Amino acid sequence: MANWTVDSAAEFLLAAERNRTDVEPLTDEWIELDAATGHLIQDALIARKVAAGEAVTGVKLGLTSRAKQERMGIDSPLTAVVTDAMQLPEGTPAPYSRLIHPRIEPEIVFVMARDLEGPGVDAEAALAAVGTVHAGFEIIDSRYRDFRFRLPDVIADNASSACFVVSGRAFSPAELDLAAEEVVVKVDGVEVDRATGAAVQGHPAAALALAANALARQGKRIPAGSLVLTGGLTDAVAMAPGSSFTAEFATLGTVEIPAG
Ligand code: 0L1
Ligand code: MG
DSSP: OOSOOHHHHHHHHHHHHHHTOOBOOGGGTOTTOOHHHHHHHHHHHHHHHHHTTOOEEEEEEESOSHHHHHHHTOSSOEEEEEEGGGBOOTTOOOOGGGOSSOEEEEEEEEEESSOBOOSSOOHHHHHHTEEEEEEEEEEEOOSBGGGOOOHHHHHHTGGGEEEEEEOSOOBOGGGOOTTTOEEEEEETTEEEEEEEGGGTTTSHHHHHHHHHHHHHTTTOOBOTTOEEEOOOSSOOEEOOTTOOEEEEETTTEEEEEOOO
């Protein structure tokens, strides 16, 4: 498709998601596409979801793990949006019938007690605005074939968002050492990866601060009540129907996506 616009790119990515068809990256044709325009496409895509009845419930950080950043040749995460339609009730199998090539990653999730607005937010100020901390598991599903994309593409695609589960067990940030919080990822009961909270920017609160400051550059803030998915602690693990996936956090407890 020639002559891309923000709206045509948003429609293209939404159609790929709805029709469950993977597509080539926008930048294959739209070679001037930059990260700022990627965010405009992301905004247009989310506006369409909201117009269709979804409610924005928070933000996510993407590309937080070193493994992903090295693959992309970048050294900083990106921000994207989460909606109510993306949240799965605990104990729900992955909705494979509407996913292309899902992968799963464990995340520490914050629920904000207060608004957080950059610029100039540091990890301490960010953590002071957090109400509760939860174990989470995010299912990502790039609309791009074979997860092949450049940074502006993946920003436009809302950082490969698909769905996520958040544990109902809530912890106060004051009672946790989040940098040291360990998670073990298992597939069918067998460990495939492990990491600690330090894997996201050294501390999940530093990732939250980074998100607040990055969003400020777009004229946005993180409102009280928002969920914040602070980023994958390990590299993402490919999913397949018939397998169960667990993220066993040392303190925050276990979240599971049971076999479908
Ligand atoms: O949540 C994430 O880290 C996803 C970011 C987008 C890149 C990817 O699809 O791995
Ligand atoms: Mg993630």
